[in-house]
Amino acid sequence: MGLAGQKERQRISSDPNNLNWSNDTSKFGFRMMAKMGWAPGKGLGANEDGSQDHVKIRLKDDNLGLGAKKNQSDNWLGNTDAFSRLLADLNSNNNSDNDSNNDQDSKKRKAESDSDDDDEKKKKKKAKKDKKDKKEKKAKKDKKDKKEKKAKKDKKKDKQDPAPVVVPIRNAARAKFLKAKRMATQHDPARLNEILGIKA
Numbered sequence: 031m032g033l034a035g036q037k038e039r040q041r042i043s044s045d046p047n048n049l050n051w052s053n054d055t056s057k058f059g060f061r062m063m064a065k066m067g068w069a070p071g072k073g074l075g076a077n078e079d080g081s082q083d084h085v086k087i088r089l090k091d092d093n094l095g096l097g098a099k100k101n102q103s104d105n106w107l108g109n110t111d112a113f114s115r116l117l118a119d120l121n122s123n124n125n126s127d128n129d130s131n132n133d134q135d136s137k138k139r140k141a142e143s144d145s146d147d148d149d150e151k152k153k154k155k156k157a158k159k160d161k162k163d164k165k166e167k168k169a170k171k172d173k174k175d176k177k178e179k180k181a182k183k184d185k186k187k188d189k190q191d192p193a194p195v196v197v198p199i200r201n202a203a204r205a206k207f208l209k210a211k212r213m214a215t216q217h218d219p220a221r222l223n224e225i226l227g228i229k230a
Contacts, residue, residue, distance in 0.1 A: 038091070040089075048087070052083075052084050210225050213225055
């Protein structure tokens with residue numbers, strides 16, 4: 031970028047290569063792999079030809095997708111043109127072949143399927159009609175049963191004596207309050223002393 035480019039500041043840690051982590055033998059992963067027969071410096075896998083180092087971490091400082099590189103991004107438009115041409119060629123070849131074969135085959139299939147379709151359609155219509163009739167009969171029967179049950183309940187209610195009217199009983203606290211109020215309004219000193227709890 032040169033002098034005109036944007037400055038990017040980076041903090042460098044005390045261990046930039048993360049060697050303290052990779053060389054730590056007290057970690058769970060290290061101990062587990064050692065129990066399974068792996069030793070430092072050997073590769074992974076049955077033939078020990080796998081990677082010998084841990085996965086390196088790199089800072090991603092661009093807005094490209096994962097795996098994309100800057101030199102590939104410029105070729106995108108050129109690649110889409112080639113792809114669209116190839117797709118158009120394939121579609122035109124496929125359509126011309128299908129048109130000639132489809133005309134002959136479609137006439138044969140149409141004649142065979144018309145007779146089969148008519149029979150199947152009639153059977154399906156009849157089955158649907160039967161099902162619908164059964165549902166309607168069942169619904170009418172259920173409705174009639176509900177009306178009969180409701181009528182029986184109404185008759186039972188009419189035969190029973192009407193429920194006695196319940197007079198609400200005042201709460202004891204309310205009664206006590208009203209008694210105290212009556213005593214206070216009579217202006218009798220003895221009763222006022224009784225309310226206030228003063229001994230005479």
